Structure formats: structure tokens, C-alpha cells
């Protein structure tokens with residue numbers, strides 16, 4: 001009924017287990033942001049179904065989650081391959097018959113190709129690793145959500161899909177497409193009980209973006225790089241994903257949240273320790 005309160009529709013009985021008994025698929029769940037999401041979801045009672053291309057990463061994260069009492073299965077699949085997506089869907093649906101949560105997390109900015117040197121092949125590669133699988137995995141599972149009239153989809157794209165990114169405009173375009181797919185699908189399926197939201201990470205330590213090794217000499221510059229003044233961690237992304245996946249966010253759909261330490265909010269403004277204030281035209285590195 002359209003006037004029901006959230007506490008009637010989806011009561012939260014146990015705040016320490018926000019996904020108790022929910023089936024959650026996480027792509028790229030073996031490392032980085034996806035591994036943190038898998039671990040936090042399992043800690044909150046989800047039955048996690050990880051899709052991971054790298055068998056060693058899948059196994060390591062599966063063991064780590066099980067070691068802490070979580071329930072998880074790892075599927076070694078390439079989600080950019082339609083047959084891999086079919087295998088994943090067959091295995092998950094054979095076990096549970098449905099899913100409650102889908103996190104499309106796989107993505108990569110590499111190899112960085114200057115636009116002038118890019119080719120139809122490099123555009124296609126950016127499409128496959130950042131957008132194709134978001135569509136393919138979502139389509140593979142959305143029918144089970146509409147059938148049960150409930151579900152939450154969380155697409156991890158990038159802050160670069162929400163702002164101009166001069167470094168790799170094609171990557172940014174694919175991420176922007178994932179963000180707008182999020183918004184548009186949310187409107188399409190909201191009345192079927194499904195919510196769809198996105199997260200735009202930035203500055204988050206992971207195997208793909210290794211700030212610690214890459215910038216270890218510049219610890220003092222974090223306050224100028226990120227308004228919150230520190231490096232982001234996969235757990236920061238996982239906490240936002242848990243909120244969007246769970247009934248805590250039951251009245252939120254179609255939104256793309258930058259989880260970026262404030263970089264998008266501060267776009268164009270940099271804190272200058274030397275000047276002791278924010279500047280929009282920094283003259284020193």
C-alpha cells in the first residue's frame with residue numbers, strides 16, 4: 001500500500017545484521033573495494049556470491065570471510081564474457097532461486113590511452129570492462145527481483161563519471177553511462193520494488209589504485225587532495241554500499257553518491273597549506 005511506513009514494510013530488527021539472510025552478488029569481489037563489500041555484507045548476515053576473475057584472489061577472500069564466520073561462495077568468472085555471466089547466474093539461481101542484492105563493482109581505467117591515440121578497439125575495451133557487464137549482470141538477475149518485488153542494485157562506477165576527467169575521457173564516458181543507467185533503471189523498476197543506486201569512488205586505496213606505494217612521500221599533501229584530509233579505504237566504499245543495499249535506504253533510488261572524501265564537492269578548489277586557505281589557482285604543487 002502506498003501509505004505504509006518503512007517500519008511496517010521492512011522493519012529492521014537487528015541493526016548489526018542489516019542484510020540477514022539476503023542473497024548478495026558482488027562482482028570483482030576478490031580484492032579492493034569488492035572484497036571489502038563482500039566482507040561487510042557477510043558480516044551483516046548476507047549470503048555472499050562473489051564473482052571474481054582471479055582464482056587466487058577469490059580463494060583468499062573466500063577464506064578470509066569464512067574465517068570470520070561469514071557465508072560466501074566464490075565463482076571464478078569473467079563478467080565481461082557473456083558465457084561467464086550465464087555461468088554465474090546459473091550457479092547462483094540454482095542455489096537460491098533469487099537474489100536480493102546486486103553490486104556491479106568491476107571496472108578499470110587501464111590502460112590509460114590519450115584520446116588522440118585511442119582506437120575503436122581501445123573504446124571497446126573501456127566499454128567491456130566498465131559498462132557491458134553492468135548491463136549483462138543486471139539483466140541476468142533483475143527478473144528474479146521483479147518476480148519477488150524486492151531488490152537493491154548498487155553500481156560502483158566512479159567520480160570521474162560525475163565530473164570532467166581529462167585523463168581518459170572514454171573511461172569517464174563509460175562511467176557516466178553506468179551512472180545514468182543507474183538513474184534511468186531506477187525509474188523504470190521502482191514500482192516493481194527494486195531500488196537502483198550508484199557510488200562514485202575516488203582516492204581509494206586498492207590494488208588498482210595504489211596510493212600508498214605511489215604517493216608515500218606526499219603524506220602531508222592529503223589535506224590538499226581531499227577535503228576530508230585523508231586517503232580513502234575500501235571500507236569507506238563498503239559502508240556506503242551497505243547503506244544502499246539495505247533497508248536503511250528504502251526511500252532512496254536513482255542516485256549516484258560520490259564516496260570521494262569530498263573531491264567532487266570541492267572541484268576546482270584546493271587547500272594550500274602554504275597559503276593557509278583554499279585556492280582555485282594553485283601556483284605550487
Ligand SMILES: NC(=O)c1ccc[n+]([C@@H]2O[C@H](COP(=O)([O-])OP(=O)(O)OC[C@H]3O[C@@H](n4cnc5c(N)ncnc54)[C@H](O)[C@@H]3O)[C@@H](O)[C@H]2O)c1
Nearest residue numbers: 028031032033053078079106107158202203204206207208
Ligand atoms: N579505487 C579507487 O580509487 C576508484 C576510483 C574510481 C572508481 N573506482 C571503481 O571502483 C571499482 C572497484 O575498483 P578497485 O579499485 O577496487 O579495483 P581493483 O582492480 O583493485 O579490484 C577489482 C577486482 O575485480 C576483479 N576483476 C577485474 N576484472 C574482472 C572481470 N572481468 N570479471 C570478474 N572480476 C574482475 C579483480 O581481479 C579485482 O579483484 C571499479 O569499478 C573502479 O573503476 C575505484
